[in-house]
Amino acid sequence: MKESEKAERKAREKEVRKKFRPIEQLKEEFEKLNMKIETDYEIMVKLISKFNSSASMLDEKVAALYDLEYYVHQVTRMPQ
Numbered sequence: 001m002k003e004s005e006k007a008e009r010k011a012r013e014k015e016v017r018k019k020f021r022p023i024e025q026l027k028e029e030f031e032k033l034n035m036k037i038e039t040d041y042e043i044m045v046k047l048i049s050k051f052n053s054s055a056s057m058l059d060e061k062v063a064a065l066y067d068l069e070y071y072v073h074q075v076t077r078m079p080q
Contacts, residue, residue: 044071
């Protein structure tokens, strides 16, 4: 990378950091409000666990599959 490109990239990163807060900080703030933020990945892991659980009823497994399908499509559409 050229030095000018590196400088531009750092400037853009600095602007983004001014506009947005880190996810860890947001999680802490929502915890104070008794709200929990989960990433798509965390939700997908829970849905897979629910589907694989022998304690889950058939309707719960079907619902987990539908929800999982939604999240898989969300993740695959994310820009790289």
